[in-house]
Amino acid sequence: MQSMRDNPFRNLPAVHQVLDHPFLCQIKERHAHVALLDAIRVEIAELREKIKPQESGNLPIDLDALAGRVRTRLENSTVPLLRSVINATGIVLHTNLGRSPLAEAAARAAYDAGRGYLNLELDLATGKRSSRQDPIRDVLARLTGAESATAVNNCAAATLIVLRALASGREVIVSRGQLIEIGGSFRIPEIMTVSGATLREVGTTNITRIGDYEKAIGPNTALLMRIHPSNYRIRGFTQAVELAELVELGRKHNLPVIDDVGSGALLDFAEFGLPGEPVASESITAGADLVLCSGDKLLGGPQAGLIIGRRSLVERIEKDPLMRAVRIDKMMLAALEATLRLHLHPERARKEVPTLRMIALTPSELQPRAEALAAKLTSISGIASVQVREETSFVGGGSLPDQPLPSVVVAVTAEGMSEEAFASRLRIGHPAVLARIQDGQVLFDLRTVFEEQEADLREAIAEALKKE
Numbered sequence: 405m406q407s408m409r410d411n412p413f414r415n416l417p418a419v420h421q422v423l424d425h426p427f428l429c430q431i432k433e434r435h436a437h438v439a440l441l442d443a444i445r446v447e448i449a450e451l452r453e454k455i456k457p458q459e460s461g462n463l464p465i466d467l468d469a470l471a472g473r474v475r476t477r478l479e480n481s482t483v484p485l486l487r488s489v490i491n492a493t494g495i496v497l498h499t500n501l502g503r504s505p506l507a508e509a510a511a512r513a514a515y516d517a518g519r520g521y522l523n524l525e526l527d528l529a530t531g532k533r534s535s536r537q538d539p540i541r542d543v544l545a546r547l548t549g550a551e552s553a554t555a556v557n558n559c560a561a562a563t564l565i566v567l568r569a570l571a572s573g574r575e576v577i578v579s580r581g582q583l584i585e586i587g588g589s590f591r592i593p594e595i596m597t598v599s600g601a602t603l604r605e606v607g608t609t610n611i612t613r614i615g616d617y618e619k620a621i622g623p624n625t626a627l628l629m630r631i632h633p634s635n636y637r638i639r640g641f642t643q644a645v646e647l648a649e650l651v652e653l654g655r656k657h658n659l660p661v662i663d664d665v666g667s668g669a670l671l672d673f674a675e676f677g678l679p680g681e682p683v684a685s686e687s688i689t690a691g692a693d694l695v696l697c698s699g700d701k702l703l704g705g706p707q708a709g710l711i712i713g714r715r716s717l718v719e720r721i722e723k724d725p726l727m728r729a730v731r732i733d734k735m736m737l738a739a740l741e742a743t744l745r746l747h748l749h750p751e752r753a754r755k756e757v758p759t760l761r762m763i764a765l766t767p768s769e770l771q772p773r774a775e776a777l778a779a780k781l782t783s784i785s786g787i788a789s790v791q792v793r794e795e796t797s798f799v800g801g802g803s804l805p806d807q808p809l810p811s812v813v814v815a816v817t818a819e820g821m822s823e824e825a826f827a828s829r830l831r832i833g834h835p836a837v838l839a840r841i842q843d844g845q846v847l848f849d850l851r852t853v854f855e856e857q858e859a860d861l862r863e864a865i866a867e868a869l870k871k872e
């Protein structure tokens with residue numbers, strides 16, 4: 405039997421010994437006593453794990469180091485897990501990073517709505533109950549020329565509620581070329597099943613003609629639906645039916661035409677050199693009865709799904725019992741109204757909505773910023789090479805998949821550190837930095853970095869390169 409003297413665990417400190425350590429004096433006031441005791445127990449347990457039972461003799465225990473680890477553990481435990489990151493990937497609508505950053509006015513509106521009371525469903529003039537949708541309806545009608553509109557949790561919810569309210573138990577005709585998956589298990593055929601509507605596929609993957617739709621129309625048809633294949637393109641021998649043609653057919657048979665444009669541009673992106681993105685108001689002008697789009701893609705607002713179009717259809721949708729389950733909350737609503745109001749002045753929107761501003765940035769605007777960053781980085785230790793070069797950014801978010809944006813990046817190689825290790829250290833740093841790995845280098849694309857973040861980015865890079 406091992407004698408007490410040889411017991412390798414005998415030097416482990418007792419909880420109270422750590423508790424009284426001067427390092428923990430100040431922290432005691434800021435944290436609950438139970439949390440402090442927990443942190444001490446966990447750290448002692450970790451020390452015990454490290455001791456091998458067969459070891460004997462006096463293992464020195466560094467009480468200062470232990471108390472330091474307790475303090476760090478406690479401090480880290482109070483930091484929220486969701487935190488701001490610097491997006492240096494150049495992907496403007498990065499779904500994993502929260503898609504659109506909000507315009508200042510929109511973020512402020514959400515903040516005010518969140519921290520206080522507001523007239524969410526109250527008409528201040530009459531004191532009577534109103535609809536939370538009223539502010540959105542007005543501004544969307546002005547922006548698109550539509551009669552009415554309503555907003556829900558996101559565009560997936562918009563698709564679901566529209567199909568359920570207008571086509572449950574009946575058929576919806578869709579071209580085979582438009583039966584897409586958006587990502588995160590959102591597939592049009594599946595959403596159709598969930599809604600209770602029956603999908604009636606027409607045409608082929610590459611070719612669908614108006615006659616294909618016409619032949620499929622029967623007594624059980626509820627809707628004609630067009631879905632913008634946001635995240636992929638069919639090239640070569642292809643033919644799709646123009647919205648105007650579909651509208652003509654719908655009118656002839658008294659069937660509503662739904663246009664799911666997804667990306668939700670309210671401004672014409674052709675002006676940014678990005679043709680081919682559908683614009684909601686153009687769909688309304690072309691006669692679509694309802695247009696569906698996302699709030700946090702090219703619109704540059706909060707997560708939301710917009711249903712824009714005929715008043716009678718919007719009213720039917722709002723009466724659906726499921727409407728409550730896909731309801732938009734007050735903070736999203738406030739941010740959405742503010743974002744839409746900025747769009748009433750396209751020049752302002754282009755300056756103030758970060759998504760629009762970032763997409764519009766040209767290489768000649770990015771070049772001096774990249775050069776300034778590169779110049780500052782050359783003096784940092786741990787860098788093997790820094791280079792400014794032309795590259796491409798992507799809009800992301802399932803929109804404009806084949807529309808690369810010409811960009812300028814700072815390409816960095818670390819000394820004695822792989823590009824993966826460098827990128828990983830950037831990711832876990834404070835602030836966290838997301839960069840792109842390409843050809844053995846880490847690329848920083850300033851398109852998606854706010855100018856006020858540039859100093860923090862430099863420091864984060866220096867920190868990530870420090871040798872332990």
Ligand SMILES: *Cc1c(COP(=O)(O)O)cnc(C)c1O
Nearest residue numbers: 558559560632634665666667698
């Ligand atoms: C992105 C997209 C959706 C889903 O939008 P969310 O707002 O992410 O739910 C639906 N339809 C199309 C065509 C899309 O591009």
